[in-house]
Every structure is written in C-alpha cells, then in structure tokens.
Amino acid sequence: MISSLIARARRGTILAGSAALLLLAACQSQPDTAAVDRLPYLGEREVVPSTNGGPADTLYATIPSFTLTNQDSATITNDTFKNKVYVADFFFATCPSICPKMQSEMLRVYEKFKDDPRVLFLSHTIDPAHDSVAVLRDYAQRLGIKDASRWHFATASHDTIFSLARAYYVPAEKDDKVAGGFAHSGAFTLVDSKRRVRGLYDGMNPAEVARLMEDLPVLLKEEAENASQAAL
Numbered sequence: 001m002i003s004s005l006i007a008r009a010r011r012g013t014i015l016a017g018s019a020a021l022l023l024l025a026a027c028q029s030q031p032d033t034a035a036v037d038r039l040p041y042l043g044e045r046e047v048v049p050s051t052n053g054g055p056a057d058t059l060y061a062t063i064p065s066f067t068l069t070n071q072d073s074a075t076i077t078n079d080t081f082k083n084k085v086y087v088a089d090f091f092f093a094t095c096p097s098i099c100p101k102m103q104s105e106m107l108r109v110y111e112k113f114k115d116d117p118r119v120l121f122l123s124h125t126i127d128p129a130h131d132s133v134a135v136l137r138d139y140a141q142r143l144g145i146k147d148a149s150r151w152h153f154a155t156a157s158h159d160t161i162f163s164l165a166r167a168y169y170v171p172a173e174k175d176d177k178v179a180g181g182f183a184h185s186g187a188f189t190l191v192d193s194k195r196r197v198r199g200l201y202d203g204m205n206p207a208e209v210a211r212l213m214e215d216l217p218v219l220l221k222e223e224a225e226n227a228s229q230a231a232l
Helices: 002-011 017-026 099-113 133-142 158-167 206-231
Strands: 045-048 057-060 067-069 075-077 085-091 119-125 151-154 172-174 182-184 187-191 197-202
Touching: 067 151, 085 099, 085 206, 099 119, 099 187, 099 206, 119 158, 133 151, 158 172, 187 206, 197 206
Parallel strands: 085 119, 119 151
Antiparallel strands: 045 057, 067 075, 085 187, 172 182, 187 197
C-alpha cells in the first residue's frame, strides 16, 4: 500500500494535505537498533550485488539534478549544496493560509543553525508566474534573511518545481478551488550531502520542527564521521 503511494507520487499524482505527509513519513526506513545515532532514509532503495564477492551495496533515492534562480538572481544547482546538508520546503509569496506559519517555523531552524556553514536552506516558490526574483528578494528581506547564500528562495518553471516537489515528497499542485490557487503541504525535507532524503517534518507543528532541530546535529555528526573515514 505504502510503496504504491510513493510510486503514484513519482508518476505525478499529488496526495493532499496532512494525510499525505503522514503516509510518506511512514515510508521512512527504520534505523537499525544497533545504530540509533543514524537517521533513516526516505524513499526507494536498490540493493546492488558486489562484483567481487563482497557485501552488497544499497543505493537510496536521491534528489535529481536541478537548476534554479534565487533571490539574488544567482543560479543554484545541486553543486551549490555540495558537501552540505540542507532543509527544503515549498511555498508562495501570496499564500493566504499555511505559508506564513511555515516560514516562521523554518526561521526558527535557520536562527539556530545560521552560524553553521554546513547547513543550508532552500525554499521553492510554487507560483513562479508571480514570484519573480524581486518578489522573492522582498519576501526574504521581510523575514530578515540578508544572506542568500545560506537560505535560497528559488524559482524555476512550474514543471521543474512540481517535479522537484515530488522528489522531496511534498504534495503541491495548482488548485483553483483553494485560496491562493495552489494546494501544498507544509512539509520540511532534510537532505544529506549525497542528495538523499533523511527526514520529513510537518512544518506547521512546532513539535515536529523541534524534532528536525534535534535530527540535524545527528546528521551532521554522521557526515563528519563519513568524511573522516573517507580521508583514511
């Protein structure tokens, strides 16, 4: 049941509201009891047999390549987040419902980690027709975000944005029947330096956002350990 829902989401079927968030969160791989200091992985995985008789490799779903434009008119790609972890969400500047609360909660996370260069933030507009670079710059400034290199407010074509939303497991679609003309969830997605989704959080729930702030140091510790092992 759960796997079929993810498959539908990947084909473009949007799951609405908090029910979708709960279903997708339930898809997270549960951490091994012997390694509780590691976050789970979200999404599909593939076990690849070793060619030399060693242990098999497990490959996890990753965020696809993208090219976006941020509030400073700078082009940002996956390489912008190389060797970083980041938190992503989807919003639009004229959103009359959940976006103000979401961005207020994201601001809590940003304020806690703004001095840690290993952590970045990425907010995608789902209304690129209205949310020009100038609009995004104003939106960021009203939130008090002056450093676009730490928190990117990004735009691209509708097709690009909605495709990325599915990759981040965030339901988003045009919907003329709702206020503002767009329906989307308030999910925050935590991504590691290998572009793998490591957590999904309800950005409307302060307790869930607190969990995100607790999970970030866990992921940063894992990243540091992996970097140390790779250097040996």
